[in-house]
Amino acid sequence: MIAKKAMLIDVSKCIACRACQVACKQWNQLPAEKTHFTGSYQNPPRLSATTWTLVNFIEPEDGETRWLFRKQQCLHCTEATCVLVCPTGAAKRREDGIVIIDQEACTGCKDCIESCPFNTPQYDPETGTVRKCTFCLDRVENGLEPACAKACPTGAITFGEREEILQLARKRQSILAEKNPADAPRIYGEKELGGLGVMYLLPEKASAYGLLENPRLPIRNVVFKWIVGIIPAAAVLYGIRRYLREKKTVAGVKSDSGGD
Amino acid sequence: MEHHISWGIPVAFDLFLAGFGAGALLLAVVADLFGGKRYQKIMRTGAFIAPWPVLLGVILLVVDLGNPLRFWEFLLRKGPGILMFNPDSVMSIGVWLLTFFVILSLVYLVLCLVSWVFAWGAKLRQLVGVVAFCFALLVTVYTGVLLAATPNPLWNSVLLPAVFSISALSTGIAGVVFVLALGRIYKRAVKIDPFVSELEKINSRVIGLLLLIIILFVLAGIGSAQMRMIIGLRFGFLWWVGIVGLGLIVPLLFGIKGKANKPQASLVVSALVLLGGFLLRYVILMGGQI
Structure with a gap:
């Protein structure tokens, strides 16, 4: 050492x-x-x-x-x-x-x-x-x-x-x-x-x-920051998924009945 | 204390372009997996857009380096064949996310074209799509975490990654609307495709959420002089007129009912979302360094 x-x-x-x-x-x-x-x-x-x-x-x-x-x-x-x-x-x-x-x-x-x-x-x-x-x-x-x-x-x-x-x-x-x-x-x-x-x-x-009283590592919460960034984005994408699926089904039914 | 600008306009463009491309890919993959035939055009448009802004952003970043020719230092360690990766460094993580994103989104684009023309390869396309989706999601968050991992009082916020990731989604959706609207104008169509107005309706909701997160971000950071500066005199015009007014409120109201508009209107409003997305990054990046 x-x-x-x-x-x-x-x-x-x-x-x-x-x-x-x-x-x-x-x-x-x-x-x-x-x-x-x-x-x-x-x-x-x-x-x-x-x-x-x-x-x-x-x-x-x-x-x-x-x-x-x-x-x-x-x-x-x-x-x-x-x-x-x-x-x-x-x-x-x-x-x-x-x-x-x-x-x-x-x-x-x-x-x-x-x-x-x-x-x-x-x-x-x-x-x-x-x-x-x-x-x-x-x-x-x-x-x-x-x-x-x-x-x-x-x-x-x-x-x-x-x-x-x-x-x-x-x-x-x-x-x-x-x-x-x-x-x-x-x-x-x-x-x-x-x-x-x-x-x-x-x-x-x-x-x-001009010194910080209590200097701390700025990267210390970085994992938490990743998670807080990912969650709302994933939630929005899940919302889009639901919306598209619903529309697809509704549209599918319409075109089916239109075909009859 | 006076602070020099370390990260200037090229970095602001990269923060925007990375989110924009990744957002377009996320939409494309969701449309691919869950949209069925009805949304194939959204998938193809998103896949067509995705790689290029991110690639351009990466090139801008490399050119903006003090030593652009040393860019390989990000990828390789000294000594042959050993990859450089520093898991503590958000930028090092970002370099690999961007690298994989560009490669995967290009493969996804090729598979989209292949499965369109030859009617095979759809399963492989979806498989690559899922992997690219994971990288894209992390890319949208990365740009915010990069800034949030510094001691800068404006940037060091748990909400900044969420601001950037939701903004990335809204710009990705707007990019798809923009290209589809352009196609309709080229064909001299009077009305936009019905699924485009559905995208505008979705984006109106996404932008509503973004507005909410931005309000929280501003309120949580209002103690810092830099935050007061970006919503006050120094950047106030860009912030309130450019970002909040034209970039958020106008598209929010425009798409709220989801009715089919003229393609010209869709083109202008989606361009406003993109402009607002860029200005958001520009003002936050610059505001933190002045």
Whole structure:
């Protein structure tokens, strides 16, 4: 059994310097994007096929002027929706928990884009494929940490084996809880979707950071949906069958008596 | 948050065309098995229509892929001879449903022609019809389940597959009426065939049920901003005039009594059902991505 890899993003340590964004672009040789000012320091405005990680600048509208920062990227879910919905098997989850999209097998059908509960995968019109964070697979396979973790100057990003990272998260959680006992930060991703490969330590509600409070597999009721779709259609067809049979009999009787 | 359009007009056409072709086949097989001689023409017309829209829809889907030349990745795994199938993936299920549907509906069409000309093969035709029927039923549901299996608040509804499957039946019936009406116009007939007005009467009921399911779908989803958008300003005109008015209410009233109309009227109304069926998919598909 290969140990699962994981990353902890401690948002309380993030200063939004965006070193992680730059390091990601450099290591993965992703081009810069032409952007424009949108009224926020968040830049580029959203993830794209060539921006795999992005520090979100969130300004809560609660009267107080402040910022919340969250490094957005693929969360490498254990129950990964992209892997489940991929019709070609291009999206796959490795034994070490890293979720990748095989660029040689991706057809660009975009089902994963529409299905990801975190809006992560992005379509690249240049390659005709869907691309996203690879957890710097080529670095990790050589015993290095992902470029973003390496570049982070405040220690907000740590990478390692999942059990160790979880221990670290709990330790940090108790330190922050001492400062503010009423409001212990949440370890987001410990259990969610079978455990996320990227866990966040969140001092405020997950929704304040643009995350789902309770992410769930969108395909979980799919059998029920098939059945609810089939039943009325089958009922209508049964109705048509009855109607045609009746008419046939009536018409048959008529033509019989007409023949006499 | 801004959302790019992943699935555009070609996908909207596919959702419509797949349902349309499958709906026509379902009607054809029911007429074949239970209609007797009186409804042979409905069977032949439905069988004649069925494969082509679905085939066209599949071609549109392939062309719309980021890498159209990799379409075989849907069918074959890396390594020779091993078929690709991911039972968790609604799209993977759909690929196989569509593939089998196109093949079976083409075989059914050939057998319909054979049994018409040579007066043999009717049993085999019905046997293939039953198998094709099962695939067709699943195809009509598939397009809705594909969208309903995403976290999109507009699409993730248990009612969406029912909306699409019942709409597929109504467009399939309308397609048969359309072709038969066209035939009557070509022959300069004054009135439509009596069994065509029976189809219009049936479709009026089907559309009544569809209207009911759509109302439930809208009420259940009214909490989402996207639902309010498709019935509100952004798509309101297409929704209320195109889909509800012309696509549902007009054909519902037109066929309610089942009296024989002029073929021109049947042609126009059946075309409205088809237009409404397309717009329904278009608005729901786009509304979920804006």
